Amino acid sequence: MSKRLSDAEAESLMLAANLKPLVSYPGAGVNWKCKCMKCGNEVSPRLASIKRGGGCVYCSGLGKVTESEAVQILLNANIEPLEDFPGYKKKWKSKCLACFKEIYPSAASVKLGTGCKFCGYSKSAEKRLLPDVIAFALMRESGLEPQEKFTGTQKPWKCIHLKCGNIVYPRYSDVQNGESGCLYCSGKIVVKEVALNLMEKLGLVPLEDYPGMNKSPWKCIHKKCGNVLYIKYNSVQQGQAGCIFCSPTRKKSNEEAIAFFSSRELKPLVEYESSRIPWKSIHIPCGREVAPTYASIQQGGSGCSFCAGNEPISEGIAKELFFSKELFPITNYPGASKPWISIHSKCGKKVQPRYSDLKDGGGGCGYCGGTKVDPSDALQLMKDNGYEPLVAYPGADSKWKSKHLPCGNIVNPRYVNVNRGEAGCLYCSGNFPIDPNEALDLFRSKGFEPTEPFKGTHYPWVSVHKLCGKTISPRYKAVRAGLAGCKYCSGNRVDPEDAVALFKSRGIEPLEPFNYTHRPWKSVHIGCGREISPTYADVAHANVVCKFCATKGFDLTTPAHIYLITHSEFGAHKIGISGEKSKRIRVHQKDGWEVWNTKLFETGEAAYEIEQKILTWLRQDLEVPPYLSPEVMPQGGWTETCEAEEIDLPIIWAKVEELSRVKR
Secondary structure (H helix, E strand, C coil): CCCCCCCHHHHHHHCCCCCCEECCCCCCCCCEEEEECCCCECCCCCCHHCCCCCCCCCCCCCCCCCCHHHHHHHCCCCEEEECCCCCCCCCCCEECCCCCCCCCCHHHHHCCCCCCCCCCCCCHHHHHCHHHHHHHHHHHHHCCCEEECCCCCCCCCCCEECCCEEEECCCHHHHHHHCCCCCCCCCCCCHHHHHHHHHHHCEECCCCCCCCCCCCEEEEEEEECEEEEEEEEEHHHCCCCCCCCCCCCCCCCCCHHHHHHHHHHECCCCCCCCCCCCCEEEEEECCCCECCCCCHHHHHCCCCCCCCCCCCCCHHHHHHHHHEEEEEECCCCCCCCCCCCCCCCCCCCCCCCCHHHHHHCCCCCHHHHCCCCCHHHHHHHHHHHHEECCCCCCCCCCCEEECCCCCCEEECCCCHHHHHCCCCCCHCCCCCCCCCCHHHHHHHHHCEEEECCCCCCCCCEEECCCCCEEECCCEEHHHHHHCCCHHHHCCCCCCCHHHHHHHHHHCCCCCCCCCCCCCCCCCCCCCCCCCEEHHHHHHHHHCCCCCCCCCCCCCCCCEEEEEEECCCCCEEEEEEEEEEEHHHHHHHHHHCEEEEEEECCCCCHHHHHHHHHHHHHHHHHHHCCCCCCCCCCCCCCCHEHHHHHHCCCHHHHHHHHHHHHCCC
């Protein structure tokens, strides 16, 4: 039985966890109102959880996230919510402001670094940058010598365990998590000779071949008693199995059990049933009737609670403990384990603690400990916080119809929320339905002129931005929080008419309607008359116009290779094109890239078109994003890379051959 901590000891534990108590110590299992000395937030942890290593929920990232905070988390990741906040860890219908695709991330996952699955890879950086060198080094440190190339963190990797010399197939991730990697040395696989030797030492003679699996029953005969039994080898290996016929834990006969009780000065009054069932007997030394279990006597018990000093607690002893806790019983003593109606002199309230609970360190008064709420105290708390309840107290977690005196509105706050200091008035907190005229004034003050009636704070409101004249649909809540503006003026959206005007100003005539800023837009370069397909983003931000008229870079009119290269340390593949006499491939080879295959085309234009189709297939059809970054590839070409684990080289090259046949 653990000793109850004093108030000073409890307070010192909380201070050691950077928590300053705001009220007296209520007990180890009761929420204790404190202030975090790190972040300043008010929290109510239990001392029991602090002793297990707990602390402030806000500092640990587990604190409650408000809707506005969740919206900001998504906006910081260039993601716009499309529906009401569903909860911190629930899927949230949203739109990526970079690619404008609909996605369903949770605020929790976005906060941890994930983003849009279409234009931002969600795998951890550690996995994406894990080179073979690190993997080989870890395996060798663990006594495993790889016999083949690194195939991925979750795939079996053929190795030799240097300690035992066996061929094993551990996963890198398992070894990284501390597992030995060898099923033989860990005991999961056992050599037949080893198993036979151990069984022989224990006097067990197998009657059939070793089943090969540790958990499969193995038919044997016990030399000592001659009985046949079925034993699992792993139980024998762990010392947990033997002969059930010779085991001291087998069920005893009535005669054996009576003989054992008699040796302990106990005279049974009924027949023996089981080691766990109380057995009515007479304790010969004192003559009292008792009912110990066979198991308790076998484990060293005396069998007589009277002689052992465990007889029922008297009323006098129980009262002494109650008085020491400032509890004064007002009914007859019911027994140690039953509620005893008493008055707690400290608060004057009627409570029903148990003697056994007080003996184990309980406080005795639920009101003072914070586990119960007196309706009169709840009423006073509401009044102190500016609420006039209109109905009787419904319970701490139930809505309580009240009048908020500062604004005069009828609201339904919960006692538990008001007690924690949370706002209970939706009108004063700004979360109640807004007056349409107030919403209109706010939008006009931001330069937005609505063109339809106000629907609500969470709905898009079609408006015209007076500055640029474009039609937009911001939400009232986002505008009020300063999180929304004009997408056209901010550059996050492009008007099709503006896109056409930009292309024409650069001497490009579009042949189809504008679709998306990063997708090829079929057009004609007026200067040379050739058909081209630049993206709006390239023309607007990189001044790219015509690939045929460019004076620098790749020559589309001369023969060129399409090449596929791979980098074992980076765990990456790359598709690319290079002029027939260009040194581009050799530049990559100097940085550790290996050429897997190449194909020569009559013109650079043909090679370029195949490369672009391969990239479209990877990015859009297979949803495989770029893998490396400009910092890793200063020579350029990182946008054409992909993670080696996502797709194999033969699959990529098969697509090149397929597109080449179509091209011809």
